[in-house]
Amino acid sequence: MRVGIIGLGFRLGYLGYVFKAIDESFEIAGYVDPEPAGLPGLIEQGISAGKAYATPQELIANEKMDLLMIGSPNHLHLEHIRIGLEAGLKIFCEKPIVTTIQDSIELARLMAKFGHERLMVGLVLRYSPMYRDLLVAQAEGRLGHVVSIEASEHIEPYHGAFFMRDWRRYQHYSGSFMLEKCCHDLDLYNGVVGARPERVASFGGRKSFIPENDPAREGINDLELFHRKPSGWMGSDKVFDSDGDIIDYQVAIVEYANGVGMNFHTNLNVPDQFRRFAIMGSRGMAEGDFIRGYFNVHEMLTGKKVIEKTYATRTTLSQHYGADEQMAADIISHVKSGQHLPVSTLNALEAGILALSMDEARMKRTVVDLRPTWDEFDEALYSKVA
Structure with missing residues (x-):
């Protein structure tokens, strides 16, 4: 199972370890994050984070993925979800999924367009x-x-x-x-x-x-x-x-x-x-x-x-x-x-x-x-x- 990560903070760095422990085939193909706080934790566990990319678009264009994982700061979630949905990917997004009422309504429009099954949320x-x-x-x-x-x-x-x-x-x-x-x-x-x-x-x-x-x-x-x-x-x-x-x-x-x-x-x-x-x-x-x-x-x-x-x-x-x-x-x-x-x-x-x-x-x-x-x-x- 190959995943790409947008926002490799502490939470997704930790979840990378958990997912790998559950499924040995779990592999991080690449990530986008100018300051990946979760990267040292992955390295400590012997888990590769793949290649670093400058933008989500570059990650998506260059890697084949079964799942896109989003752990970027909350205010960026909507745009990163939109990019993933438009690329035809399945997405896991950390909570909270968006940060305003208006973004909630905009994401509802995206659900109407793309359906509900491709977006999963980390309400653990x-x-x-x-x-x-x-x-x-x-x-x-x-x-x-x-x-x-x-x-x-x-x-x-x-x-x-x-x-x-x-x-x-x-x-x-x-x-x-x-x-x-x-x-x-x-x-x-x-x-x-x-x-x-x-x-x-x-x-x-x-x-x-x-x-x-x-x-x-x-x-x-x-x-x-x-x-x-x-x-x-x-x-x-x-x-x-x-x-x-x-x-x-x-x-x-x-x-x-x-x-x-x-x-x-x-x-x-x-x-x-x-x-x-x-x-x-x-x-x-x-x-x-x-x-x-x-x-x-x-x-x-x-x-x-x-x-x-x-x-x-x-x-x-x-x-x-x-x-x-x-x-x-x-x-x-x-x-x-x-x-x-x-x-x-x-x-x-x-x-x-x-x-x-x-x-x-x-x-x-x-x-x-x-x-x-x-x-x-x-x-x-x-x-x-x-």
Whole structure:
């Protein structure tokens, strides 16, 4: 299986190793990236990245590929996807798939023109064992009708500091923190609810990574914690005086088209981090935490715990609770034999639009009605191509 890479950053450098471990025939034909942060990791694993090319067009013109993998900065995804689709290639694109509502609508037009099957997206948590078990419990009727959801994604200070130092600190590159980091989670809960979000309110800002909280002001000189995770393109050493415009905490309330309500909370400065959910249904309750590795289901009528499972939070290959290697295996099978995947481009676009709407609500301090956006989106998605 030969692939080309546009954007050989840390993530695709790591995934190159995972894909190679799953399928020995995996081969990187070439890549496009002026600053390939993921290249040293591949070399360390004894994996060739092939030939370096100056442009995506040169890569496509000179190499025969089964799959084009896109890991470029988020704001470049749409153009790189367009180039790949027009060249007739199958594409895997890292999340988030695009960074604005208008780009979401434009990608919907591309889906109408080229179809959905040639574009895959790296929403890796859909492949996690815990989420799959949650969907099984839901399908068995253990939850009944979903009524409300409480969910969160919180990260440790070293990871939050990375976002303050990396190119992702600028919303015009990343889209926003909610989009860049939490689109995984929003996608999961969209899937559980089974309907689109219709109304969103949100509040947040930056209160942790600000100058007055810099430990150096208190004479603390061991600041290795805040530089532990390396940054790539446009990296900076500034943490508490970052010039970025992303938030470091945000809360949001969502109402779905079927009446389900959800609140979601993210924070970038949580020393005992967690990534958990509680899904309340008419017949039961499901609760889990990806980082702490547990999943429980309680029955409403008796209060009994009817499912109790624990999970490895890291595996030999996976940074995402056993999901990375499953995603690699499924993507390879999809490319080779058309195997169905648990997440689609449409899922990715819907999660992205929800994240972007949360940011709109936060910045405008208003409730955002998504129905006009969905009307425009659907008009593009189902448009007829001449």
